[in-house]
Amino acid sequence: MDLEFIVLVSIILLIASFVHGVAGFGFAIIPTPLIALFTDIQTAIVLTLIPTLVVNLVSFLSEGNTISAFKRFLPLALLVMLGSAIGTQILIFSDSNIFKLLLAFVILFYLFANKINLTIPTFKTHPKSTFVGFSLFAGLMGGLTNVIGPILMIYALEAKYTKAELIQAMNLSFLLGKIIQIVLFSINGNFNTEQLTFSFASILLISFSLYLGIKVKRKIDTALYLKLIKIVLFIISIILIFQYFKEA
Template identity: 45%
Template sequence: METEFLVVFTLVILISSFIHGSIGFGFGLISTPVVALFTDIQTTITYIIIPTMIVNLVSILSEGKFFEALRRFWLIILLMVIGSVFGTFILVYYNSEYFKLILAFIIFFYLFQSLVKFRASFISDYPKSSTYGLGLIGGVVSGLTNVVAPLTIMYTLELKYSKKDTIQLSNLCFLFTKVGQVATFVYFGEFTSQAVQISFASIFIIAIGLYFGIKIKKKIDAKFYAKILKALLFIIAWMLVFQTVLG
């Protein structure tokens, strides 16, 4: 593996875990599209799947009341695991470069929704159906792109969940979908020894990023911080589009 890629990967993991620690989510949303600029989606996910699980577990535990949140959101989580296994099947069988366009679309959707304050009123009108939809569709999206936070954020905002509940749901869904994804990769023999080595070697970097991110959580200007992140995501999404279409 090229040294340049390892340097970039290390920096991406460090910055993404720092951001996640400071705002409670965002590791997969940031690290996945950036790493995907240098390789395919499947390789990207196998490299960051263990770091993703660790980051989400730390975030869940730092928010507290883990089992209470698990009891509250178990149905969504179960449906997401089922959806993620199906999405990972598709990823393994096709592993198309065009999956990067799906990732870019999810990012654009997240940015658009936050910009225009789009209201998904059908969620509050049909909460039960929306729960099933979020679980299965969100799981498939997570399996294909390693990103699900935009959907869970929209869901929790429409149902007027607290910030704590939003963070817990996003992290719980992400954590358990990654468990399903790991099982699927192992079943197909796609979780290589190189992916395992890179994943576990990055734990120290993640610990540093999370530590300092959580440290400044209450000291940052959240609104200004969010604007910078959204600008970066916008640029990254367009880079994915141009790379896929023109590459």
């Protein structure tokens, strides 16, 4: 990696860690499509794996009640991890651009449905199967694109999670998803020394920015928080569509 690329990635990670601190999510969502504009998707995921692991753990712990939250959201996280394992394995052996486009349209559909107060009936009629389906699909998209958050946010918003519940459910799911990605990338030899060195060094880079974001988050009320989530979802979908057509 040349110096210019390292500086660019460092700036992106600083911004992403602050946003994650404020929103409780977004560290993998924001930098992956941006870094992938300058390299391939696998490299973007590898560079963000270790810091994402740390950020997710800190965010999960920062909400308190960690033992009860762990027990409550472990089934969700395990299903996400299974989906992530499948998606990562597909990513290693095939191109994933079409899945970015699919994810973008899923996000836009949800935002449109939410705007006109159109509910997704399966959340009420088939809550268990919807839970399993959304969890596996979120993990699959996470493995393919490093973007788990939007699908989980759709589920969490429909399930009426509180801000703290949403943050802990998402971060525990991200945490287990990242662990299985690290295992699979390691087994398949997708890490190199330079990438690993940068990935570990970036932990120091993001720590202060994450801390500032968490301080800001505690001053934001729930209504504003939900509005910010939907704005971020829209921005992510536009980035994913742009990236797909840029690489097509």
